[in-house]
Amino acid sequence: MAAALGTSPTIVEYFEGEDFYSCGYCKNESGSRSNGMWAHSMTVQDYQALIDRGWRRSGKYVYKPVMNQTCCPQYTIRCRPLHFQPSKSHKKVLKKMFKFLSKGEFSRGNNEEEPMDSQMDDAAVDDFVLKSKLDLQSDHRPLGEDYNEIIECEVKEKEESLEAKETKELNQSYDEKEKLGSGEPSSSVKVVPSAPKPGKGADLSKPPCRKAKDIRKERKRQKLILKSQTDKLEGFQIQHEPQPFPSEKPKLNQPKSIEDFIFDTLPEDAAHQLEFTRFLCSSPLEAESPPNGPDCGYGSFHQQYWLDGKIIAVGVIDILPYCVSSVYLYYDPDYSFLSLGVYSALREIAFTRQLHEKTSQLSYYYMGFYIHSCPKMRYKGQYRPSDLLCPETYVWVPIEQCLPALENSKYCRFNQDTKAVDEERVNELDRLRVLYKRTIMPYNIYKKRQKGPSDEAIVQQYADLVGQTCSERMLLFRS
Incomplete structure (x- = not known):
């Protein structure tokens, strides 16, 4: 997408990777490192291209972590x-x-x-x-498994365990009361059913109370029966009474x-x-x-x-x-x-x-950066489906495929294609655009006018980080 007419071109000053500095995530005094540039102006097209290469802005300062060197690698994350x-x-x-x-x-x-x-x-x-x-605990669970279902199962198991515990405590309490009332061990007490006193005990005219677990099972069974009957009814209606706007028809059990x-x-x-x-x-x-x-x-x-x-x-x-x-x-x-x-x-x-x-x-x-090495910063992975950006080939990879690798290493290449390379890597530096003495020119012209030591190594680093497209659109300010 070309920049809209009337907008100013992107103008940046590049700063090569500084020395290591304090990390705000792991508090390492000298573990963090990034490259940065000051954006005097920037088009939305160029910034879109930059964040798709791992850059992020803070005000007018745009920075990119040195992923294989920084203590807490920061992976660009996007939600779908x-x-x-x-x-x-x-x-x-x-x-x-x-x-x-x-x-x-x-x-x-x-x-x-x-x-x-x-x-x-x-x-x-x-x-x-x-x-x-x-x-x-799962030990190599297949990717894409429904974690929420597993969590629900664990919650149900805890509920059932709690019910069993309460029932056990109730029985123990009943046994203790029997002991106190008879003065004999509970095993020798013979319980004879009798009519309850007014206001006390169970009402024998009513069915016995059921466990909460049994009630839940019965409700679930009734819901399945109702759903099955409704599905049959809907199938009949679809066959004999076609609806003009099927997309507007409410669906049962449709998640909010x-x-x-x-x-x-x-x-x-x-x-x-x-x-x-x-x-x-x-x-x-x-x-x-x-x-x-x-x-x-x-x-x-x-x-x-x-x-x-x-x-x-x-x-x-x-x-x-x-x-x-x-x-x-x-x-x-x-x-x-x-x-x-x-x-x-x-x-x-x-x-x-x-x-x-x-x-x-x-x-x-x-959502900015996902930092797996910092547990408190993993929450962004909960907005799913989401993808992480491969720091070497700049392709998007579903986060589920990235997490196993991140458990073993803080820095990872997510692209599994070993032959894949950065398609935007700059091969022709001469086409890079420079703003020098208020004049826009290609880098090969700037080199001829440049005075002092060559800055080609720094310019090449900048070009590799922003990519071929941005290097030809953006203006690199040189003084």
Whole structure:
């Protein structure tokens, strides 16, 4: 996609890899290393190409970790919103927000503050820890297995174990009462059924109580019978009474979409009102409004969260030709009990789906970096389906295929094709564009005018990192 007419070209100053510095993730004083450049201006097309090569911006500074050298490799991660289904922990956050807005009810509990770039809460972390433990216990589980089903099985087993424990304790309590009443060991007590006294004991005129486990099994059996009958009925209707709009027909057991939770209608007497506003914000990205783009255009935006007329959070996003990229979120800590990091991420996923309806190629949600070596930063892997970017060939690989390798090594090449190479690697440096003394020129002309020692090694490093396409579109400022 060519840059829109009237927008300024991308102009950057490149800084070669600096010395190692302190890591904000593992707290290593000299373990982190990255390359960076200052963006005086940048088109959304160029930034899209850069983040697809592992770059990320913080304000006007754009950086790329030196993946095979840094202590905590940071892999670019993207979610596929068109196929996204909220997890149990995500639904918990959405339900919590709806309950707070509609009834004003909330439980602060022991919520910890969420990192600005994290979009994480305790529920998401606990969910991931449980899944990680299951991964370790399974020993080479096939990829793509339904982890949620496994978790549900474990929860059911715990419930059944708890019921058995309660039944055992109840029986022990009953035996102890018999001992106290008779003065003899419980084994010698002969229990003779008798009519219960008024207000005490079981009502023999009613059927005996059933265990909760048996009740659940019966309910499940009834649901299966009902579903089977309904399926037969629907099959009959389809054969004899074709529906004009089959896509609008409700489906049984259809999981709720993220929109069902977020855009659920609040009651008229709702305790709180949550509103959203969106504004362009200061950024190196040049705002564009092409005719085939989204109504809001491309660029950087502030998404403001207003609760009863008070601003409680602001999310910064970049809307690019093929994705919505989450930059960061900051919020009022008094409202951390609402898990605003997770809630904002889910809203941004839903927003991406809305933009896709108008602009079909815009179909991804970029969440920044996934850092497997830092357990607290693994939560982004819970927004599935998602992909990680191969740091050597820059192709996207489903995260399920990447996790086993990351368990063995912090730095990994995800592309399994050993012959695959970086298709954007620069082979002709002379075609790279330079801005020198306010004049745009190809690198081969700049070399002839350059005074002093050659900077070809630095320029080659820059070109390899940004790729052939960006090196020919962007302007590398040289003084």
